[in-house]
Amino acid sequence: MISARPCCAKRARKASCSVHLLHRDATRLEDIPSNHFDWYIATFLFCVMSDALQPLALAELARVLKPAGRFKLIEMRFSEQPRLRWRQKLFAPFVEAVYGARFDRRTLEHLEDQPQLRVTRTSFLKADTYLLIEGLKRGEAPDLPG
Numbered sequence: 001m002i003s004a005r006p007c008c009a010k011r012a013r014k015a016s017c018s019v020h021l022l023h024r025d026a027t028r029l030e031d032i033p034s035n036h037f038d039w040y041i042a043t044f045l046f047c048v049m050s051d052a053l054q055p056l057a058l059a060e061l062a063r064v065l066k067p068a069g070r071f072k073l074i075e076m077r078f079s080e081q082p083r084l085r086w087r088q089k090l091f092a093p094f095v096e097a098v099y100g101a102r103f104d105r106r107t108l109e110h111l112e113d114q115p116q117l118r119v120t121r122t123s124f125l126k127a128d129t130y131l132l133i134e135g136l137k138r139g140e141a142p143d144l145p146g
């Protein structure tokens with residue numbers, strides 16, 4: 001588990017499996033070897049990242065995932081439903097001020113610019129606002145030893 005937030009240590013301790021918690025900047029995972037993780041999961045991480053930072057974090061995502069490794073990202077978006085969108089617009093300044101998050105990030109477009117990554121599925125978890133993006137790193141899974 002990688003997080004920039006110290007409070008994640010509490011959650012990690014409560015987990016039912018063993019969790020190795022690293023405090024890292026997702027745009028600079030230099031001490032993590034390439035092709036290291038089977039999975040990369042992030043919730044509401046890219047919606048706090050600017051257009052300048054997203055390509056850096058996605059390039060690191062692509063680097064640290066093993067070939068055929070999978071990723072899941074949950075992001076928030078502006079709804080297409082006028083009433084809901086109106087409410088989101090009303091709260092957008094608060095959401096950005098408190099969480100740094102925005103509804104108009106271009107994560108899917110930035111993903112398309114990463115040649116090593118392929119989006120395999122997108123679906124909504126809540127109305128048309130919480131977007132689950134699933135994908136994988138191109139390449140063959142390494143052979144298991146033995």
Ligand SMILES: C[S@@+](CC[C@H](N)C(=O)[O-])C[C@H]1O[C@@H](n2cnc3c(N)ncnc32)[C@H](O)[C@@H]1O
Pocket residue numbers: 003004005024025026027042043044045048099101
């Ligand atoms: C909107 S919060 C989401 C927190 C948590 N993932 C969740 O779903 O409740 C965004 C989180 O991204 C973290 N964050 C922002 N930029 C980051 C970066 N470059 N590297 C690692 N974490 C970052 C912030 O510290 C914050 O905890």
